[in-house]
Amino acid sequence: MYIVIAGGGTVGYNIASMLVVEDHEVVVVEQSEKAVEYLNQQLDIKTIFGNAAIPRILRDAEVQRADLVLAVTDRDETNMVICFIAKEMGAATTAARIRNSEYTGYFIPPAKSTLSARRIIRPKSLGIDVFINPEVEMAREILGILSSFYSTPVEQLANGLVQIRSFTIEGSPMVGKTLSELNFAKPCVVAAIARKEELLVPRPDLVLENEDALYLVAERDNMDYLGRMFSAIQRPARSVFILGGTQIGMLVAEGLADHDVVVKLIEPDEEKSQKAAVRLEKAVVLKGDPTDRDFLTEQGVPSADAFVATTENDEFNILSCLVAKNLGVDRSLTVINKPSYIPLAEAVDIDVAGSPAIITARKIAHFVLSGGAIAATLLESGQLEAVEFVVNPQAGIINQKVSQIEIPKEATIGAVVQNNQVIIPPDEAVIHAGDHVIVVSQLNVLHDVEKLFK
Known part of the structure; x- marks a missing residue:
C-alpha cells in the first residue's frame, strides 16, 4: 500500500516504523527540520519537509494515489484540514488523530427557513473516514486491565472466540524446562516468546528462563485458567489512585467511578487540581506530591489495588509508580509517552507500561490489512502482529493440514476457526476455503505469510 503520514512526531514515527517493516511504501510529511533529519536517519522512507495542510505539499506527497492518509500532527484542526484536502485530491481512505471528542460527532446547522430541510454534517462530509484518539484508546486499555484478573492486556480475534495474552514467568517451576515439557491446564499454543528485548521462535526444545514472556493463543473461556500457571489471580481493582489530571487520567477516573470503584486522583498543580475537582464528581481530587511517601501513606496508597500514572513526564510517572510499589500497592500502571522508555519501566518491575503512540499504531494496523486479512493487532510494543485471515478459495494451502503448511519460522498459526x-x-486441522486462521508473526515476515492465504 502507498501511505502518506502527515506528522513525524512520536506517533507518526512509530506508525511509519511499523509500516516500513511490513513492506509498505511510506511517505512522511513533517514541518520540523529536526524531526525530518531524525526520520531520515532511522527509517528507509521518503520524507517531505513542509506543512501538510498546504495543498502544494500534499500534491508533492502524491496523495491522489494514496491508499491511506494518516493525519497525526499535534493539532486536531490541522489534521481535519489535511484529511479534507487529501480526500478532495483523491486519497482512498483518510484517518485523523483527534483529541477533542466534540469534533468526532455530527452537527446540524440552522435551516434557511422554518420549512427548509436541515442538513446533517457528519465527519465523512469533512473528508475524514476514521477518527483516532490516542488518549481515549489508552484509557480504554487501562480500564480493561484494571477490570481483569491479570496485569496484561488481552487481544481478541474471531469475534472474541480466540484470545491472545502474554504471561511472564517469575520464579516459577517452569524455569529451566523446555516448552515440550510444559503441561498446560487447557489447550493453547505458545505463539511467541519475548526474552528481554529479543523475540524467540517457540521451538519445542527451547529452555525457558526467568522473566520470559510467553504469548498464548487460547479459547476465550480457557485463558483465565491458563493464567493461573503464571501468577495468582488478582481481583478487579476496587480502589485506585491516579496520578495526573491529564485527559487520560480524567477518562480513567470517570470510567472507574462509573463502576463504583473508589478513585483518588493526585494532581500536583493547583489550577489543574481545581479543574479536575469540578469535572470529577464521583472521585476525590488531591493536590500533593506523588513522590512523598508520607503523603501517599496518609492518603491510603499502601492498601489500594492499583496506582496509575498518567502525566506527560515519563520519568515522573516511573518514579511515582516505584514509590507506590515500594509502599505495597498491588498493581502499578504507567503511561509512557516516549516508547523508548518502556524497557526502562519494565526493568524496574512496573506491572504495565503503555504508550498512546503504540496504541495508535495498533489501531492503524486494522487499516493496512491485505492478503485476506480481516483483523489485526500489534503485540510486544509493535514487534509482533496477530492477524486473522480468511482462507481464499484459490489459496495454495487448501486441503493441507496446518502441520504441513510451510510458514516462516518467525510466524506461528495459533488457531483455526471452522x-x-x-x-x-x-x-491436525485441514484447511478449507472460508476458514479463519489466527497467525502471530514478526513483522518482517508478515508479507510472506499473507501470500499463503491469497
Missing part, C-alpha cells in the same frame, strides 16, 4: 468451532492446537 464454522465457529475453535481448533487449538490446530496442527
